[in-house]
Amino acid sequence: MTNLPSRFVIKLGTSVLTAGTDRLNRPYLVSLARQVADLRAQGVQVLLVSSGAVAAGRERLNDAPDHRSRANVPLKQVYAAVGQSRLMHLYEQLFELYGLQVAQALLTRDDLRDRRRYLNARNTLLLCIERGIVPIINENDAVVTAEIRVGDNDNLSAMVAGLVDADLLLILTDITGLYTADPRNDPSAELISEVEVIDERIWSIAGAAGTHRGTGGMQTKIQAAELATRAGTTVVITSGMQPDVVLRVAHGERLGTRFPAAASHLDSRKRWIIAETARQSRLVVDAGAVQALRYQGRSLLPAGIVAVEGEFDRGQTVRIFDQEGHEIARGLTQYRAADVRTIKGLRSTQIAETLGYEYGPAVVHRDDMVLM
Template sequence: MNASEIAYRRVVVKLGTSVLTSGSRSLDKAQMAELTRQMAHLMKAGVEVVLCTSGAIAAGREHLQHPQLPDTMASKQLLAAVGQSQLILAWSQLFGIYGFNVGQLLLTRADLHDRERYLNARDTLNALLAQGIVPIINENDAVATQEIKVGDNDNLSARAALLCDADLLILLTDQKGLFDADPRNNPDAKLIPEVANIDDSLRKLAGGSVSGLGTGGMATKLEAADIARRAGIEVVIASGQHPDVIKKLSCKEAVGTHFCAIEHPLESRKQWILAGPKPRGQLVLDEGAVNAVANKGRSLLSKGVVSVEGEFERGDTLELTDANGRVFARGLARYNAAAMQKIAGKHSDDIESLLGYDYGDAVVHRNDMVVL
């Protein structure tokens, strides 16, 4: 591979369970070896590679010879605890063939929710890359409860791409990309080669998981693509079975579905608001406030809040919706839920008299807000 042909300096590769198992009940070691070869050649050409891997639970089932277990969270955590060590061992051995060491990062939503832990994770990731070590990222399924799970490795890979300031996020799956209809039941479905904007009509095209082995379908890949592209990162959804797919994508060859990066990416703090904390509440806005926030770049004032939902504290992430329930922005609360209930619909000048204190006119400042 010629370094001059490569268009990117830092690439995140996400491998879904269906890719790693080739649709079977066990890890496909030959497929893993082939993908490792591609990533290693990319690294030898000077590109930094971060691997976001699924497959811990599948590896656990295989290692324990597919035991009959109850369908509970504890069973999944048991399988993940056993399988994670097998998975990282396999990747360590495969990358070792090419002289590369690997380092494991197991993350939960809590690591991304807290700003300090988010920055610590970013520092660790960058330190590994600086030493030529391959960061291998997975969700910490062995300890994660539903409340602290990111939920799928598509979204986790997008957050990893933000953490390390990647140029390209490659989402490899068992499909060739995003189609204009479901290719599983429509023979006339056509591949969409490029996407400039992710809207509601595009989201309707996204179906579920084909294999049933993983937690992510095309819908989660669209969510991941939207997060990454807002941070200025290009995204491609492609088939893990396509010959030399990683090499071709790194050289900007037309494979799969390419999502264009937004030209003016969000600054670091707003990337964290979008990718890190799970929203703890919701504010419903009147029409004037929606227009001011969405179209005029204004902060949200208390006067424009129609109703307040959820229990949240000052500094928590909130969703901002219109009267129809459409989420159009995210931002950090300047007041907790109890205070927000008291000042909703009231003029900013009345905040201090209503609460006995004030943190400023804006209930969500535009500097702490991402318009979607």
Template sequence: MPRTIVVKVGTSTLTQATRHLSKPIMLEIVRQVAVLHHEGHRMILVTSGAMAAGREQLKQNGFPAFLPVKQMLCAVGQSQLMRLYSDLFGLYEVQVGQVLVTGDDLRRNRTRYLNARDTLNTLLAYQVVPIINENDTVAVDEIKVGDNDNLSALIASIVNADLLLLLTDREGLYDKDPRQFPDAKRVEVVTQINDTIRSSANGHSSSGLGIGGMQTKIQAAELAGRSGIETVIGNGSTRDIILRIVNGESLGTRFLPSAPRVESRKRWLLSEPAQGKLMVDSGAVKVLFKNGASLLPVGVRQVEGQFPRGAIVAVEDFDGNKLAHGLTNYDSDELRRLCGVKSDQIEMVLGYTYGDEAVHRDNLALLQREKNQ
């Protein structure tokens, strides 16, 4: 069955303990992603390496401390990095698309979050592999702390991924630092991230070139796990590491999600306060509970409250029964104009469309059926 897989590769993997990008390593990563893409999996690549590419392009050997210089190197290097990826994926007849975002785009700005989600899902629908990096020219936190790990977890959550694979220069998480303790053992499976697991994480990559570390990868695994997404941390230099992990081989450290994906998302939707209310007719109630379908504008009869696109709203019938919570595709004013409107008439009414649904079924959490029948 096709899966949605997010692969994050860090600077330490891409440079292989040198100051320059390793073309053979990049080709190996691209080859594996391309194989899975051609098998029908929806692949997303989150990549670091812009600063390393910028240093190489400008023939800079040092590691600058001044943030504007780092940002300048990232600006120069990002175009070089993307050109390399585009050329390498082209060898396997895979089209790629660049997406530059910041953590704030996804955490605090709802409009940008929705735009990022829609863009990523559309790229995947058109069989394009998104290549994502933090927008380093405006997001200095990533340069300082290596937040591409957490960014990859946010991306995995946005696209409702099945697997997040974090490639690094380690074999996975160890019970203690293997550089200092020869008897250190790899942790194969983590069922719960607790203080013991966190204390096992060392804050730096073994090469010293990556700005992320095991701590940020643990944070990413925890973030993904709350969305019901499994995470594996593995060594990007291991032969066929991506293919072998996707095929079920026990490599690296596997972090089990804290809840099933559907349950986790439903719990989140139902736990958040509603910003508004959609009143629906009996036909919509029947379709929602019998067929598990999306809520279409034609079934919405009344809109209460003021809310933006992407807000969590309550869905109720006219008898006062609470039916569901869901994320809206349209804001409150748009939905008022769309009440009772068929989906093929949305563009005619608004002049544009964000989709056929008022609330897509993937973003809809139904309450207990027996309480509403």
């Protein structure tokens, strides 16, 4: 018999919670509560990352769905403000039928970026599940701005999985899993049952399309899978409309697409570092820097950097590649992208005279780095 996960994060997309309609599907939520109660009775600690607040608010205000509303941020925030309490009220009522207590947690990127707030969030969630409470987590859409939003609940679910050391992350969506092509447009598309390595081929077939009810497409789910597996969590992406899908995945049934954990669980600080990765960022380093980082435990100095790609701010996690295109590390940068472009190739003693200021001799300190 397959061992159950001890800690299980379930991400529910809007298209799943509404069953593809424009209203929350109450029978689906009842079924979900029953499955979670079954797992809790077997000792599994369960956390939900739930979309649906905007849809719940739109339903409560009797507004017809409109594709143009996706770009209307103030209106979406009104929907979220109205809908979040309504959504939680439904969860509370329906989970109580099975003797479960729920708790709401609204997060923003700043809660995960700041080390103290990250630890506070971790401690709160861990205490909830230790007491048998089911946390229901969402981004704080009513107040979040572009600068501090995670962007989608797929990536938020991966960050939560890392935050609490989850064994398994189940991302439920309106499609069976990752296909070789978009099955909605290509009848020859085949389901990929397992992805050992997320490489450029996987990114290229993931696409970017979502639905008007949600914010994420398959690409955000692959981003989430990459983040979670790096932190030691196995990920499954599959359709939420399959009968008893939560129980079946928890018991090891092979549904959808599985992404095995790429490593054992990282320590808390390392999980925090990779959670803040700016995906489009890239520092390319020479062979000497590769040797120093990988085998000598050194910091990344500007002298070893040969190219800077993308934009990032000081304190963000950047990806570090060798000149053959292999990712070797990720780490918190002490300098923003424009500064690194200016000082790349220089000795550390030249930083202050070149920039007019300095934040230390290293672009990425070895204590702020995770080898990949």
